[in-house]
Amino acid sequence: MRIIIVGASGTIGTAVTGLLAERHEVIGVGRSTTPAVDLGDPGSVAELFRSVGPVDGVVACTGSVPFKPWAELDEADYRSGIDSKLIGQITLARHAATALREGGSITLTSGVLTADPIPTGTAASVANAGIEAFVRTSAGAIGRGIRINAISPGVLVESPQFHDSFPGFEPVPAARVAQAYLRSVEGIDTGRILAVN
Template sequence: MRILLVGATGTLGRSVRDVLGERGHEIVTASRGGSDVSVDITDTESIRAMYGKVGEVDAVASAAGGVPWLPFGELSHQDVLDGVVGKVISQVELVRRGTAHVTGSFTLITGVLARDPVRTGTVASLANGAVEAFVRAAAIELPQRVNAVSPTVFTESVGAYGDLFAGFEPVPVRRAANAYVRSIEGHQTGQVYEIG
C-alpha cells in the first residue's frame, strides 16, 4: 500500500514508519520539516497543498498533534484553542480534506488521557476525547475506514513525561506502531485501539 504518514519525525512517527516499511508498504512522510512533504497540520491550506503534492494514497496515518500542558488555573483561552486546533481540528481536517485522495483508511492519534486524566493534562484529555468521538461518528458516514490509536506513555518518553504519568505502565512505542498496522491492514472502522 501507499501510505501517507503525517508526523513522521516524532518518536511515534519514526516507529510507525519503521513498522510499516518492514511490512513492505510505500511510505510518503509529511511533517513540518525533514520529510518528503512539508505540512503544518494546524493550517488547512497547508493540508490541502500536501494532498495536492502527494496525490492518491491507500491510507493516512497521523502521528501528529500538540497540546499545552499547564495547570487548569493557568490555562488561557488561547491555550485551549491551541490544543483543540493542534490535535482535534488538525486531524479532522486531515480526514475532511483527504476524502478525495484516500481510498482505504485514516488512522488518527489520541491517548490515554481521554479515559484516565492527569494534572496539567486537561487540554490533552479534552482533545483526545474529541478525536475519539469524531472517529466513532465519522465511521458512520465515511466510505473510507477511520480508527484511532490511543496509547499510554511510551517507555521511550518516560524521561520527558514520566512524572506526569506516575503509576501508569509505560509501553514500548512499537506496540502503538503495531496498532497502526492493525488499523491500516485490518477491516474495522470506528475503533479506538487502546494501548496499555
C-alpha cells in the first residue's frame, strides 16, 4: 500500500513511519518536506494529493495545542488548539476521503486528555474530543469502503519534558503507540478510538 504520513518527523510520526515503511510505501510529509503540506492551508492539502497521486491510506501525527492553567486560557488559546489540531485534521480527512483509493483508511490523532484531564490540558481536551466525535460520526458516512479511526496516545516515554504535567500517568513508548497506527491502517476497525495508555 501507499501511505501518506503527515507529521512524519515528530516523535510519534518517526515511530509510525519506521514501522509502516517495513511493510508499505510511505510518503512522509510536513511543512518543510517536498511535497510540503500545511494542514492550516486547505489549498496545500489539496495540492498534496494532486502531487502524490493515488494512495491507500492517510495518517495524521500532527497538531499542537497550548498547555496552560484553566484561568490563563483565553479564546485565542482555544482557537489555536482547535485550528491546529482539530480543523487541520478534519481538512486532511475531507480531502483524503475523495483522493483515497476505494477501501482506503484515514487515521487521525487525538490523545489521552479527552477522557483523563490534567490541570493545564483543557484546550487539548477540547480539540481531542472534537477529533473523536468527528471520527465516530464520519465512519458510516464517508462511503467507498473508506475507514476512519483515531489513535489516542498517552504521554510518551520519549517526551520527558511533559512528564511533570501528567502526574500519575505511566508514559508509553512511541513504538507501542505506532502499533495502534498499524492496526488502523491494516485492520478492519472503523469509527474507533484506539487508546494506547
